[in-house]
Amino acid sequence: MATSNIRIKKMCEWCGNEFEAQKCSTRYCSKRCAEHAYKERKRQEKKKRVENHEIERVAAEGENKLKDSQYLTVAEAAKILKRTRFGIYKLIYRGVLKAYRITGQWTVIKRADIDVMIEARPYERKPKDAAIVNSENGEAISEFYTTKEIIEKFGVSNSCVFAQGKAHNIPKVYHRGKTLWSKAHCNRVFAAKPEPPKEDDWISYSNVRAEYNLTYDQLHNYVKYHGLRRKKVGKYTYILKSEIDAILRPPTLK
Ligand SMILES: [Zn+2]
Known part of the structure; x- marks a missing residue:
């Protein structure tokens, strides 16, 4: 194999002397210069490693200081x-x-x-639907009607919903400014409503007035305000005891 006759003028990267290289990639004029350069490169690499280590150490120290x-x-x-x-x-x-x-x-x-x-800000999973625990069987209630839905579905008045809700202890929750009523309870209470009240369910105005110590006007205002059902027998007005009780009976501690 014939050696190349090409001679390339180059400058030694170590000593700076001009020399004639046989290959483009030759960087040094002599083996000696190449060795010097190699050692210097290694020295620089080591220096850099030490420096990096020092930077890391200082950063860690700063972080530790910050920790305390x-x-x-x-x-x-x-x-x-x-x-x-x-x-x-x-x-x-x-x-x-x-x-x-x-x-x-x-x-x-x-x-x-x-x-x-x-x-102050633990991550709490917000329930998609408001849920409460049903005191009757300890199960969580997750299906609700809004008051409006009950009014539309069962054809009752707003005050009737609340009166019946109180009378029958329908579990309810407040969710985003709305009252939500347990669906299952409402289905029982309001579906049962078309059944006419029994004779014993009615109580006369005068008996209510006596029981709750009310004037006629006071009682009449309650009845009108809450939309209670009334029936007239002769000159006597009767209302449903359960409905008026729901409004006037003092709350009991459970
Ligand atoms: Zn050289």
Whole structure:
């Protein structure tokens, strides 16, 4: 194999002398220079490793210091919580995170206040539908009617829903500003309604007035306001005892 006759003028990367290379990739004029360069490269690599290690060490030390620090700057709090400084300021402005403004440029956050902020906000799974535990059998009730739905479905008045709800202890919950009634209970209570009240279910105005110590007008206002069912027999007015009781009977502790 014939050696190449090409001679390339190059500058030694180690000593800087000009030399004639046989290959483009030759970088040094001599083996000696190549060895020097190699050793220098290794030295630089080692130096870099040591430097990187030092940077890591300092960072870790800083983090450790931060760990023990009771008082934090906004930047430090951001670092700990892995948020931006802006994110921390947002928490402060919203009153979520307590901070102290010592001077115009100096805000201090107590580490304990970060814990307080976190503790106050446990992640709670919000039930999709409001649910309550049925006291009768301990099962969770998950199906509800709104008051409006009951009115439409069973053709009763708003006050009737509440009166019956009270009279029959229909489990209810408040969800997003609405009263929700246990579906199963409502189906029982309101479906049973078309059955005419029995003779014994009625009570005369005068008996109610005596029992609850009411004037005629007071009682009449209750009846009208709550839309209670009435029947007239001769000159006497009767109402359903269960309905008036639901309104006037003092609540009992369960
Ligand atoms: Zn050289």
